[in-house]
Amino acid sequence: MVRSLSALWTGSAVVRDVAVLLRAGRVEAITPDREAKCPNDAEEFDGTGLIGMPGLVDCHTHAIWAGTRLGDFVRRLGGESYAGILEGGGGIHTTVRATGEASEAELTALFRARLGAMLDRGVCTVEVKSGYGLAIEAESRLLRIAVAAAGGQRVQTTFLGAHAIPPGRDRNAYVDEVCGPMLAACAPFASAIDVYCDRGAFTLAEAERILKAGKAAGLAVKAHAEQVEFTGVAALAARLGALSCDHLERIDDAGIAAMAEFGTIAVLLPGAMLYLRDPAPPVAKLRAAGVPLAVATDFNPGSSPVGDLWTCATLACLTMGLTPEEALAGITSVAARALGLPGVGVVETGSVGDLALFQPPPGEIADPRVLVQYMGGHLAKAVWVGGERVR
Numbered sequence: 002m003v004r005s006l007s008a009l010w011t012g013s014a015v016v017r018d019v020a021v022l023l024r025a026g027r028v029e030a031i032t033p034d035r036e037a038k039c040p041n042d043a044e045e046f047d048g049t050g051l052i053g054m055p056g057l058v059d060c061h062t063h064a065i066w067a068g069t070r071l072g073d074f075v076r077r078l079g080g081e082s083y084a085g086i087l088e089g090g091g092g093i094h095t096t097v098r099a100t101g102e103a104s105e106a107e108l109t110a111l112f113r114a115r116l117g118a119m120l121d122r123g124v125c126t127v128e129v130k131s132g133y134g135l136a137i138e139a140e141s142r143l144l145r146i147a148v149a150a151a152g153g154q155r156v157q158t159t160f161l162g163a164h165a166i167p168p169g170r171d172r173n174a175y176v177d178e179v180c181g182p183m184l185a186a187c188a189p190f191a192s193a194i195d196v197y198c199d200r201g202a203f204t205l206a207e208a209e210r211i212l213k214a215g216k217a218a219g220l221a222v223k224a225h226a227e228q229v230e231f232t233g234v235a236a237l238a239a240r241l242g243a244l245s246c247d248h249l250e251r252i253d254d255a256g257i258a259a260m261a262e263f264g265t266i267a268v269l270l271p272g273a274m275l276y277l278r279d280p281a282p283p284v285a286k287l288r289a290a291g292v293p294l295a296v297a298t299d300f301n302p303g304s305s306p307v308g309d310l311w312t313c314a315t316l317a318c319l320t321m322g323l324t325p326e327e328a329l330a331g332i333t334s335v336a337a338r339a340l341g342l343p344g345v346g347v348v349e350t351g352s353v354g355d356l357a358l359f360q361p362p363p364g365e366i367a368d369p370r371v372l373v374q375y376m377g378g379h380l381a382k383a384v385w386v387g388g389e390r391v392r
């Protein structure tokens with residue numbers, strides 16, 4: 002039992018001076034601290050002065066890769082575009098080559114190192130996509146590694162064979178492969194399918210085939226939508242019952258209306274927006290339409306080399322206009338909804354026993370919003386995943 006917690010973000014609100022009892026992997030009770038009695042069989046942890054958070058949820062990452070993209074970074078700073086580098090066989094393809102040359106042990110170690118840094122910051126649930134394989138065995142290998150490497154925290158895997166068309170491949174043949182044997186090889190290791198529908202990647206018609214095939218295979222639907230160019234994929238994915246559409250810098254009113262109608266979550270990725278110097282998504286319109294807003298890192302070596310979800314929460318406020326409360330919900334409860342995980346990203350009676358405790362920055366008040374005000378680098382004092390102390 003965590004006693005005397007100064008403030009707790011429940012996923013939707015702040016409560017003060019509470020005790021949280023974790024038992025049998027779940028949150029058993031949240032009580033006013035003065036009424037709390039620690040059961041004899043439970044350990045007591047003093048939360049005086051600390052801020053409690055549900056385990057954070059990073060609902061969009063590409064965290065399994067090998068190799069460097071420093072060259073792309075320098076070229077983009079020199080004025081070249083992300084899509085132009087991709088179309089020239091660089092970008093994602095550079096990472097595909099390096100990832101293909103890395104052994105399973107190397108990829109596992111790299112992924113675990115990234116997961117560990119996330120867990121240090123209280124991130125208890127991480128979504129990770131394939132997409133640096135782009136061949137049947139290479140894609141399923143990445144998903145198998147992700148499933149096997151998960152240890153300290155919950156890992157949700159997404160099949161993204163439709164990340165880019167491999168150089169030299171016939172695009173129709175590649176889409177056939179993604180929808181057929183690649184999907185069959187990957188579906189047992191994934192809970193969702195995703196597609197990068199954009200300039201330099203897949204067309205709207207191809208995205209429709211791919212998402213429908215994934216849905217027919219029992220996978221949840223997600224989409225990289227309206228990032229570099231408008232394609233209309235947000236409206237398409239929403240109508241297919243997508244859990245989320247992600248990026249949305251260039252979404253139109255019809256896309257927003259479809260997402261609102263079908264309950265699709267908007268996943269905002271301010272790291273990618275900043276690195277690619279894109280305009281902000283129309284957050285005021287999404288909010289007015291009632292589309293729930295999640296925030297994620299999009300952690301990858303090319304367009305978003307940002308692994309710190311707290312940094313992205315702050316950037317979502319500064320560059321996209323979220324309130325601190327929206328950002329806190331965006332990295333907890335709403336992010337869990339974007340993964341279809343009930344009882345995750347919240348601290349309420351019966352929810353999963355994920356809890357992270359943070360010291361406020363020196364001299365600051367114990368209010369969860371200060372963790373958004375001060376940008377990034379917040380290391381948790383203690384973390385529980387599924388009721389087990391892991392930090």
Ligand SMILES: [Zn+2]
Binds near residue numbers: 061062063225299
């Ligand atoms: Zn992405």
